[in-house]
Amino acid sequence: MKIEIIEKLKEDVRYKEALTACMNCGVCTAICPAAEFYKYDPRTICNIVQSNNVDEIEDLLNSETIWYCGQCMSCKTRCPRGNVPGMLITVLRKISQEMGYFVNSEKGRQQLAIKRTVGENIINAGYCVHPDIVDPDLHPEQGPVWRWFINNIKEVSPKMGAVYHQETAGALRAISKDTLDEIKSIFKVTGGEEFYKKIEHFSSEKAKDFQSNADYDYMIKVYTTDSGDHTR
Numbered sequence: 001m002k003i004e005i006i007e008k009l010k011e012d013v014r015y016k017e018a019l020t021a022c023m024n025c026g027v028c029t030a031i032c033p034a035a036e037f038y039k040y041d042p043r044t045i046c047n048i049v050q051s052n053n054v055d056e057i058e059d060l061l062n063s064e065t066i067w068y069c070g071q072c073m074s075c076k077t078r079c080p081r082g083n084v085p086g087m088l089i090t091v092l093r094k095i096s097q098e099m100g101y102f103v104n105s106e107k108g109r110q111q112l113a114i115k116r117t118v119g120e121n122i123i124n125a126g127y128c129v130h131p132d133i134v135d136p137d138l139h140p141e142q143g144p145v146w147r148w149f150i151n152n153i154k155e156v157s158p159k160m161g162a163v164y165h166q167e168t169a170g171a172l173r174a175i176s177k178d179t180l181d182e183i184k185s186i187f188k189v190t191g192g193e194e195f196y197k198k199i200e201h202f203s204s205e206k207a208k209d210f211q212s213n214a215d216y217d218y219m220i221k222v223y224t225t226d227s228g229d230h231t232r
């Protein structure tokens, strides 16, 4: 299992691109917006991965910290060595998901909700985010305007130049069955389908610890649980 972690890291092309020789200067942490709010330090993550210490890397895969990165890639623009901590974190996340470590952290368990919303939206609707599937009840952070927009979408979208559910070119257009079939094929041949199954499988196993199965209520529970112990 531990050897597999290192193998998976080194075979990922993003790892090769993201980390060459970190000199531990901390510029990435200084520029990182996530580090300002979360208990998070991309410099430390680069240092651990560079060390090849498999126990510490495994701790990262189990940890909250790899889920704090906002993927803004500000670190890429500033690293004097051309490293990309944000991209390195995408590799760690993928390994954590593939090997089931993600269920051991509060933020990691939320990957089930991401898979069932954004992930499945791509396959089922051809969009990762679409007004039909961003439920105002699940996304209070969108504010009251979002709810109003959803309630009035048919009248509002043409005024914004959108072609809601129409079979033509433009924003919010209906996605044809042929296109959806093609997206499904791409997911199948590239391993995306298997990847999604793994997230479901490991989440289902973890749900047993909460005397649950990985049903909708469980997903909402892990999606909304907040220990309050993530920020500085």
Ligand code: SF4
Binding pocket: 021, 022, 023, 024, 025, 026, 027, 028, 029, 042, 043, 046, 078, 079, 080, 081, 082, 083, 084, 085
């Ligand atoms: S800025 Fe680059 S060299 Fe400096 S700690 Fe971050 S990754 Fe390492």
Ligand code: SF4
Binding pocket: 028, 031, 032, 033, 034, 035, 042, 068, 069, 070, 071, 072, 073, 074, 075, 076, 085, 086, 087
């Ligand atoms: S990509 Fe992640 S690690 Fe890099 S600056 Fe943005 S939040 Fe920080």
